[in-house]
Amino acid sequence: MSDTALNPRTKILAKIQRPHLHKVILVNDDYTPREFVVQILKGEFRMNESQAYRVMLTAHQKGVCVVAVFAKDIAETKATRATDAARSLGYPLLFTTEPEE
Template identity: 70%
Template structure:
């Protein structure tokens, strides 16, 4: 006589999770010309002239402004590229990132 052992089959459900998002922030300074900030916003974040002007003025009035929201890697890459664009021209332009809540 042969004993048969039956194992219950279990299905593993993989749950994909959305990546955490990060905000790119423009920090106001009193030295970088407004037209240069608009140029960087248009180049790095593909904004229209009017939208870039609004973002720049919001940062100017409030001290900081959310530019866009991306996954962490993209947000850090764009913030670094935009900050580096200012540094190349000798401006203290600063973009940072922080997790979105």
């Protein structure tokens, strides 16, 4: 039997040490204006202009870019808020999430 099954204290510590982290990923498209992507990154992800511009440009050139890593629920909330903000203005901009290895 594993150590965690024998000793509940070990299991609790393991949970504290390994939060469920998820990446927020910015996906490129052909229609959303670059400046709008930068504005969303600054507003939702607390980036400064040069950080936001670099992330936008990486997604533009490579197809996707990891924006940041958060606990699962925070990553999902931020990705949804950012995507919805773009949708409300008619842009197809997409933020997704995926678990970090």
